[in-house]
Amino acid sequence: MTVHDTAKQLPEIPVLLDHCRAMAMVEAILDPEGTERYHSFDSTWSETEETALMRDGSGDEYAVVFCPAGAYIRGFAHESPMSPYEADDADTVWPGVLDDVPEAFRPQVEEPAFSDEEGIPVVTACLWRESGDDRWRAGTIEFPESDEGVEPDEYVADPDGAASLFRLLADRSAESYREWAADYYDRPVDLAAVRHIFAMLPLTAEVVRALNSDLTLDDLAEDIQEIGYPAA
Numbered sequence: 001m002t003v004h005d006t007a008k009q010l011p012e013i014p015v016l017l018d019h020c021r022a023m024a025m026v027e028a029i030l031d032p033e034g035t036e037r038y039h040s041f042d043s044t045w046s047e048t049e050e051t052a053l054m055r056d057g058s059g060d061e062y063a064v065v066f067c068p069a070g071a072y073i074r075g076f077a078h079e080s081p082m083s084p085y086e087a088d089d090a091d092t093v094w095p096g097v098l099d100d101v102p103e104a105f106r107p108q109v110e111e112p113a114f115s116d117e118e119g120i121p122v123v124t125a126c127l128w129r130e131s132g133d134d135r136w137r138a139g140t141i142e143f144p145e146s147d148e149g150v151e152p153d154e155y156v157a158d159p160d161g162a163a164s165l166f167r168l169l170a171d172r173s174a175e176s177y178r179e180w181a182a183d184y185y186d187r188p189v190d191l192a193a194v195r196h197i198f199a200m201l202p203l204t205a206e207v208v209r210a211l212n213s214d215l216t217l218d219d220l221a222e223d224i225q226e227i228g229y230p231a232a
Helices: 003-009 013-030 103-109 174-185 191-198 205-211 218-227
Strands: 039-042 050-055 061-067 070-076 125-130
Touching (some): 003 125, 013 050, 013 061, 013 070, 013 191, 013 205, 013 218, 039 218, 061 103, 174 191
Antiparallel strands (some): 050 061
């Protein structure tokens, strides 16, 4: 599995936007303090951009930037053999990952928040889709392979980290997300409430209580505004 496989599994931009917004809303309810949130969403990232963020707390992360040009996805798997810090030519992005990105997404490629202190983009997987395009695209990449006769390890089987990084973007079912969230947050997660939010229905006090009985709709006012989620 590589970023090219992920590109075939991603939906149209508006569908992905709603899905990212929904995951962030569920987790704002599950983790109101925000200390362990895996997915977040900033509807005011800039005057023209909204951004979905994932951080797993162990060094893996992604960002999906929704902008007038379309959508740009940057993923980083810290143990990937394609990491700028693991490649033989250290401190450089793996060839092909960013080479074919259209000029329209140059601001996202060069975004300081997505680079290290030396200005090197922190990326192992990149996808993009321009407004009006009919598919997601990725660069022409020669992926690393295992030595001949050696069983591929998990990092070579998923060389750029795309399969693990973007799993919940490729499989957008409420059931898969609920299973993941229950494991990650180590608590029961109400499936009906997840389905309600994944359908982008207005958030209600009942849905909030189903996910977190200690929380009220008013408690979520700032998160709702930041995420841009509809509320009743």
